[in-house]
Amino acid sequence: MRRWLGFEAFIAAAIAATVLAVTFQDSLINRSLRFRPEGSGSAYDRYSYDDSGSGGASAASFDGARNLSWHCLLQKKLDWPYCGMGLLFDRTHAGKGVNLEGYDSLTVKLAYHGPAHTVRVVLKNHDNSYRATDGSIIDKPEQVDLPVTGGEQQLQLNLSDLTVAEWWKRATAPPPERARTELKDVVAIELVVGPDGALGEHKMRIEGLSFDRKLMSTKGFFGAIALCWMILIGGILILRPRHMARLKHSANQALRESERLHRTILETSTDCIVLLARDGTIEFINAAGLAAFELPTFDEVRGHPWTDFWDRSEIWGLDNAFARAVEGETVRVRGPGPTARGTRRWWDLVVTPVLDEGGSIKGFLCVSRDVTAERERSEQLRWASEHDALTHLPNRRAFQARLQAATLRAMQAGEQVGLLLIDLDHFKHVNDSLGHSAGDELLKVLADRLRNCVRGNDFVARIGGDEFAILLEDACSKELLLSVGKQVQDRLRAPVRAGGKALCAGASIGGALFPTNAATAQDLFKYADTALYELKQNGRGGTKLFDDYMLAEAEKTASQLNLARGTLTKKTVVPLYQPKIDIVTGEAVGLEALLRWRHPKRGLQPPATLEEAFTDYELAAKIGELMQHKVAVDIRRWLNDGVRFGQVSINAAPAEFLRDDYAERLLAILADNDVPADRIEVEVTEHAFLGRGPAYVARALDVLKQAGATVSLDDFGTGCSSLAHLRDFPVDVVKIDKSFIQQMTEDSEIAAIVAAVVDLANSLSIGVVAEGVETPAQLDLLRIMGCRIAQGHLFSAAAPASDVPGLMPAIRAAA
Numbered sequence: 001m002r003r004w005l006g007f008e009a010f011i012a013a014a015i016a017a018t019v020l021a022v023t024f025q026d027s028l029i030n031r032s033l034r035f036r037p038e039g040s041g042s043a044y045d046r047y048s049y050d051d052s053g054s055g056g057a058s059a060a061s062f063d064g065a066r067n068l069s070w071h072c073l074l075q076k077k078l079d080w081p082y083c084g085m086g087l088l089f090d091r092t093h094a095g096k097g098v099n100l101e102g103y104d105s106l107t108v109k110l111a112y113h114g115p116a117h118t119v120r121v122v123l124k125n126h127d128n129s130y131r132a133t134d135g136s137i138i139d140k141p142e143q144v145d146l147p148v149t150g151g152e153q154q155l156q157l158n159l160s161d162l163t164v165a166e167w168w169k170r171a172t173a174p175p176p177e178r179a180r181t182e183l184k185d186v187v188a189i190e191l192v193v194g195p196d197g198a199l200g201e202h203k204m205r206i207e208g209l210s211f212d213r214k215l216m217s218t219k220g221f222f223g224a225i226a227l228c229w230m231i232l233i234g235g236i237l238i239l240r241p242r243h244m245a246r247l248k249h250s251a252n253q254a255l256r257e258s259e260r261l262h263r264t265i266l267e268t269s270t271d272c273i274v275l276l277a278r279d280g281t282i283e284f285i286n287a288a289g290l291a292a293f294e295l296p297t298f299d300e301v302r303g304h305p306w307t308d309f310w311d312r313s314e315i316w317g318l319d320n321a322f323a324r325a326v327e328g329e330t331v332r333v334r335g336p337g338p339t340a341r342g343t344r345r346w347w348d349l350v351v352t353p354v355l356d357e358g359g360s361i362k363g364f365l366c367v368s369r370d371v372t373a374e375r376e377r378s379e380q381l382r383w384a385s386e387h388d389a390l391t392h393l394p395n396r397r398a399f400q401a402r403l404q405a406a407t408l409r410a411m412q413a414g415e416q417v418g419l420l421l422i423d424l425d426h427f428k429h430v431n432d433s434l435g436h437s438a439g440d441e442l443l444k445v446l447a448d449r450l451r452n453c454v455r456g457n458d459f460v461a462r463i464g465g466d467e468f469a470i471l472l473e474d475a476c477s478k479e480l481l482l483s484v485g486k487q488v489q490d491r492l493r494a495p496v497r498a499g500g501k502a503l504c505a506g507a508s509i510g511g512a513l514f515p516t517n518a519a520t521a522q523d524l525f526k527y528a529d530t531a532l533y534e535l536k537q538n539g540r541g542g543t544k545l546f547d548d549y550m551l552a553e554a555e556k557t558a559s560q561l562n563l564a565r566g567t568l569t570k571k572t573v574v575p576l577y578q579p580k581i582d583i584v585t586g587e588a589v590g591l592e593a594l595l596r597w598r599h600p601k602r603g604l605q606p607p608a609t610l611e612e613a614f615t616d617y618e619l620a621a622k623i624g625e626l627m628q629h630k631v632a633v634d635i636r637r638w639l640n641d642g643v644r645f646g647q648v649s650i651n652a653a654p655a656e657f658l659r660d661d662y663a664e665r666l667l668a669i670l671a672d673n674d675v676p677a678d679r680i681e682v683e684v685t686e687h688a689f690l691g692r693g694p695a696y697v698a699r700a701l702d703v704l705k706q707a708g709a710t711v712s713l714d715d716f717g718t719g720c721s722s723l724a725h726l727r728d729f730p731v732d733v734v735k736i737d738k739s740f741i742q743q744m745t746e747d748s749e750i751a752a753i754v755a756a757v758v759d760l761a762n763s764l765s766i767g768v769v770a771e772g773v774e775t776p777a778q779l780d781l782l783r784i785m786g787c788r789i790a791q792g793h794l795f796s797a798a799a800p801a802s803d804v805p806g807l808m809p810a811i812r813a814a815a
Contacts, residue, residue, distance in 0.1 A: 014232055018225060029221050033098065033211040035087060037067045045088040048072075051081050051194075058083050058194075068206035072114075074199050082194035083202065084122075087209070090187035095126045097187035100159065103213040108155040108191070112148050114202035119148045120192040121157060122165075126185045129178070138172060139188070141165040142181050145195060152207075159183060159211075272368040275354070278361060280305045280322070292370050294339040306366065325351040325364055334371070346372045388462040390440055391447035399461035399469055400521075406459075406473055407514050407521040417514040418476035419469065419528045420485055422450070424492075425506040425540045427466035434501065441498040446505060453491045454484060478545055481511045485543030508535050512546040572598045573626040575634065576798035577648070579811055580769060580791045583783055588811045590646035590681070592791065593631045594798045595623070620655035627651075628666055632673040634801040639675070643805045647710060649681040657696045663703035678708035683735065685714045698730075705730045712769070716757065734761050738772020738792070745777045755785045762786060 021028060040046050048070055050058040057075035060083040062068070072083030089097045106121070124139035142162040146155045162181050169179055189209065193202045216224075272289035276282060281303050285295070295301050307322075321331040333349045348371045354363040386398035394402070403419070410417045424446070431439040443466070450460050450468055459471040472484060488509060495502040510532025518524040527546040535544040574596045579588040595607045631650055638645050656662050670677055682704055684697065701711050712733035736757055744751040754770075761768035770782050773792030782790055799807055 014229075018229070021221075021225060025218070025221060029214055029216040029218070031103075031213050031215060033100075033103070035209040037206065037208075040068065043089075045091050046085070047088055048083075048085045050083045051078055054078065056081050060085065070204045070206075072193060072202040072204075074194055074202060076199055080194065081197075081199065082192055084190045084192040085204065085206075086122075086188050086190035088188045090126065095128070095185070095187070097124075097126055097185045098211075100183035100186050100211055103159055103183070103211045105212050106157050106159060107210045107212065109152075109207040109209075110155065110191075111152045111205045111207070112203070113150055114193065114204075115198040115200045116148055116193045116196055116202060117198065118145045118196045119155065119204075120145050120190075120195050121155070122190040122192060123159075123162060123183065123186050124188045124190070125182050126187045127182075138168060140182065141168055142183070272366075272370075274306055274366040274368070276306055276364040276366060278363055280307060280364070282306050283363065289368070292339070292345075292368070294341040294343060321349070321351050322364070325353050326361065328353055328361065344372075345370055346375045388447075391444055391462050393447050393451065393468070394459070394461040396461065396463040399459070399463055399471070402459050402461070403471060403525065404521045406471055407524065410473065410514060415474070416476045416516060417524070418472040418481045418484075418511060419514070419524050420472070420481060420488070420509050420511045420543070421463075421525075421528045421532045422468040422470070422488060423508050423510075423532055423536065424466040425508055427505075430498070430503065434498065438498045438501075438503075442496055442503060442505065445496045445498070446492055449491045449494075450488065453487050458484075476513065478513065478516075481513065481545060482543055485509045485511060489541075489543065506541055508532060508540045509543040510535055510546070511543060517546045570626060570629070573623070573630060574598055574604060574800070575627055575630045576800055577634075577804055577807075578791055578798040579796050579807065580646070580649075580789050581795045581811065582788060583779060583790050584788060586811070588646070588808045589789060590649065591804065592649040592683070593627065593651070595627055595651070596798075620653040621659060624652060624656045624662075625665065625669070628669045632669050632675050634804075635675045635679055636673045637801070638804065639679075641805060644808060645804060647679055647681045649683050649712065651683045651714065654685065654697075657700055660696045660699070662696070663700040663707075666704070667707055676708065677704070678710075680704075681710040681712055681733070683712045683714040686716070701730050705732075712767075731766060733767035733769060735769045735771050736787075741770050741772045741778055741782075741792075742774065745775070745781060751781065754782075754787075758782075758785045758787045 035043055046062060046068060048060040048062055050056065050060040050072065052058060055078060057077035058073060058081050059075075060070065060072040062070055062085070068085070068087075070085040072085075074081050074083050100123070108121070112119075120143055122141050122143040124141050126139050142164055144157055144161045144163065146157055148155065160181075162183075164179055164181060172178075191204065191206075193204075269286060269288055272292045273284075273286045274282060274289055275284040282301050282305075285298055285301065289295070290298065290301075321333045324331045330350065330352045333351070334347070336344065336346050338344055348369045350367045352365045352367075353361045354365050356362040386394055388395045406417045409415075427439065427442075430442055443462075447460075447462060447468070450470065454460060454470055455472070455474075457474060459473075461469050461471075463469050470484065470488070472480060489507060492505050492507050495504050497503075510528050510530070512518055512524055512527040512531060514521070514524045517527050527550075530550045531544045531546040534550045535542065575593045576596050577591040577593055580590040580592065581587070582589050596604045597607075599605050628650060631648055635645075635648055650666075652662065659665075666680070666682070667677060670680065682701070684701070705711060710732045711730055712735055713731045714735050715737040716734040734757065736754055740750055740754050740757075744754050758768050767789065768787055770778075770787050770790040771792065773779055773782070773790045773794045775794065778792075779790065779794060796807060796811060
């Protein structure tokens with residue numbers, strides 16, 4: 001094939017060469033030597049002459065600097081007046097001109113204006129042997145007279161028409177062989193006017209000179225091409241039979257190699273390849289097919305129907321596949337099927353009809369692949385993607401899919417679906433104290449218990465670290481949810497041996513019903529989680545079902561947190577200050593900084609509108625720092641202005657202490673604004689002493705006390721273990737909650753409690769402040785009880801920092 005293609009390429013190249021030769025015939029058989037005006041000064045030097053040097057009156061010159069425009073005024077003074085212009089090829093005067101031997105003609109393209117009818121063309125040939133009688137070299141002039149007319153024209157002459165000038169023969173007296181025309185060293189060419197005796201003004205402009213010769217005649221050129229083609233065709237006729245024999249041999253060899261290659265591919269293929277006749281009998285099967293189907297040798301199965309080795313009931317769609325293949329389709333079937341010996345396998349089968357030259361089906365090609373291992377791996381991966389590796393329960397992904405499907409089935413059947421979310425109580429303590437291996441062992445045991453304590457059609461999944469879910473279908477109700485929740489609680493409470501210890505696990509369970517509580521699967525999960533959150537907020541353990549009020553509380557919490565995150569900045573946080581009054585002297589002895597924030601539409605808002613933010617670790621710390629910065633700047637301004645304001649109280653939320661650097665951050669802010677620590681009183685509530693943070697609180701208060709700050713216990717009497725807090729923490733002042741103050745004039749028991757707190761504080765040498773004083777009766781009763789400091793709207797409402805300098809003297813005046 002490569003040789004044939006090379007032969008075809010050779011013929012194409014010959015045709016292309018012939019076309020190119022004919023196209024460029026003129027340039028191939030002709031040679032030209034051309035001189036143009038722009039060549040002046042490089043290819044030749046121009047010059048002009050007249051008879052004035054011989055005593056005549058004519059005058060010749062060139063017009064322009066670098067062209068061949070020539071002018072001559074021919075006047076009669078001599079018998080034979082003349083003017084001429086020339087092109088000097090021997091620019092260095094070395095006797096080296098151009099060789100014109102072999103050139104046939106000369107063409108001069110010019111424009112002429114004047115009275116002459118002829119122009120003499122002179123070519124000067126150089127030879128050192130051409131010497132005059134005085135010994136000087138005289139270039140041999142070979143000339144011819146050509147007719148000329150006015151206007152643009154071409155003068156053409158055959159170089160064979162040139163004759164040697166008679167005057168040169170007389171001057172050099174050459175031998176006969178030297179008197180013939182020679183053009184082997186032409187040093188100049190001249191155009192001369194005057195030989196015809198035409199006097200007057202002559203103008204001539206040469207556009208170009210061309211010496212031409214033919215390398216070959218047109219007849220000879222085409223004859224050469226014809227000869228080449230005759231040789232080429234003769235070679236083809238001689239070599240073609242031999243070439244065709246080679247091609248046939250090569251084709252047969254390629255066919256045999258192709259057959260060997262295809263047989264090798266078939267035998268080495270891992271796919272099972274079977275070629276069937278039109279009636280379905282086996283014509284060929286490769287080694288992989290015999291091995292995969294566990295068949296005997298090829299000779300034993302040849303001619304047998306292939307379907308005899310398959311169980312049609314095992315492979316779905318096998319008969320349908322062959323029926324469609326008979327119609328000309330390529331069909332793919334995937335399914336289980338035993339081998340000839342009954343071994344279970346999964347097969348991927350493709351049946352393709354084989355067509356003859358007329359397009360009729362003459363058989364079928366069946367390619368099968370054993371995909372049993374692939375299917376097993378796929379099943380394993382699918383199982384792993386849907387199950388928890390530790391407990392082997394379905395994971396969150398599988399749970400979400402089952403939840404979605406269950407709600408759709410319930411919607412169509414008009415039934416209810418129940419969901420229980422289970423959160424193990426204090427599971428982190430197990431990991432922290434006994435290690436994660438003990439925690440994993442506990443999770444596996446509890447997962448088995450959950451799996452065994454529900455009905456057979458209920459769905460149990462692990463959806464998080466220590467979180468599980470139970471999905472109940474088939475006529476679920478609130479009673480059933482509570483009953484299953486109780487069973488779960490009972491089963492989980494049984495002791496579990498893990499980490500070398502017996503552990504008793506508890507759980508908090510939140511539940512919801514679809515569609516009673518939720519309209520979608522997503523809402524069902526959300527509401528069950530809301531119920532669980534509500535239960536954990538108010539104490540762990542037990543089962544709590546969703547109620548609408550929980551959603552309202554959850555939405556309120558989310559709204560407040562989002563509002564706090566988006567709106568609380570240095571610009572929106574505004575501290576207001578309420579004075580503390582010595583009710584004996586009437587003097588203002590201090591201020592409490594009260595948080596306000598500016599809503600873009602509703603103006604200043606109290607902290608109650610963002611109360612959930614103060615339970616969030618990050619938000620509480622952010623709000624506290626914003627307030628501390630603002631208060632420190634105001635204190636520094638009052639100190640600079642000489643305002644008497646005593647101490648300023650700053651409220652600290654319990655969550656602010658969880659970083660364990662509350663004191664250091666507050667003292668750094670005070671230092672940045674050059675505010676002494678003794679100007680600050682930190683107010684903490686009893687909630688700060690509960691939970692996991694009392695050690696952080698105690699350390700922070702000790703640091704602040706050592707720096708000179710004062711510590712007060714806010715809302716005293718409303719929390720737990722108040723007396724223990726006075727003993728265990730560095731408290732300087734207790735503040736009686738306003739709920740007691742506002743009821744003490746109407747309720748004698750409340751009045752007794754307030755009096756007892758005042759007496760207790762005085763006996764412990766602790767300051768006491770009454771909050772929320774609004775009436776003179778409350779003030780009088782506090783005086784009788786011995787309370788010294790009070791604050792409330794009776795004295796002054798909270799005011800901005802700019803009003804404090806005028807507020808303090810006004811209070812003294814009112815007192």
